[in-house]
Amino acid sequence: MLRRLERGPRTRAQLAEACVRRGVPSWATEQVLDRFTELGLVDDEAFAAAWVDSRHAGRGLARRALRHELTSRGVDRDTVDEALQRVDADDERAAAAALVQARLPALARVDHATRVRRLQGLLGRRGYSAGLSMAVIAEVLADHGGDAADAVARAAEGDLGP
Numbered sequence: 001m002l003r004r005l006e007r008g009p010r011t012r013a014q015l016a017e018a019c020v021r022r023g024v025p026s027w028a029t030e031q032v033l034d035r036f037t038e039l040g041l042v043d044d045e046a047f048a049a050a051w052v053d054s055r056h057a058g059r060g061l062a063r064r065a066l067r068h069e070l071t072s073r074g075v076d077r078d079t080v081d082e083a084l085q086r087v088d089a090d091d092e093r094a095a096a097a098a099l100v101q102a103r104l105p106a107l108a109r110v111d112h113a114t115r116v117r118r119l120q121g122l123l124g125r126r127g128y129s130a131g132l133s134m135a136v137i138a139e140v141l142a143d144h145g146g147d148a149a150d151a152v153a154r155a156a157e158g159d160l161g162p
Helices: 002-007 014-020 028-038 044-059 063-072 077-084 090-107 112-125 130-143 150-157
Strands: none
Touching: 002 014, 002 063, 014 028, 014 044, 044 077, 044 090, 044 112, 063 077, 090 112
């Protein structure tokens, strides 16, 4: 278990799962994890807070994606909810806008409908809702001039023609 912790922080559930895979008796696993928790070596709250800060700032993940990642790592619902309070709606919107702005130069040579569709896919994979994605894409494209807002509206209605 210590080797796992040396490589980086882990949740209590991740360490317990590793012990099960190695055949460690459950009573021993519980005692060791309780002691690690006492010593501060295992702290799901700190792990979740650091994970949210890192993944939201670094990868631009939305709260929905962050919730999924933390839950899949065995962090309990209350701890996840508390950690996600670190990201509010404005933070989420700003991160989505930054992702769109960063991706725009690579999409300069494609038509508006394709650009919008690809940007929607990018934001969707990062956990953003369709409504927020469309609003942010429309804002960013409008800031970059042209008929971009009209292209976003057409794409939202399903008319992906030129």
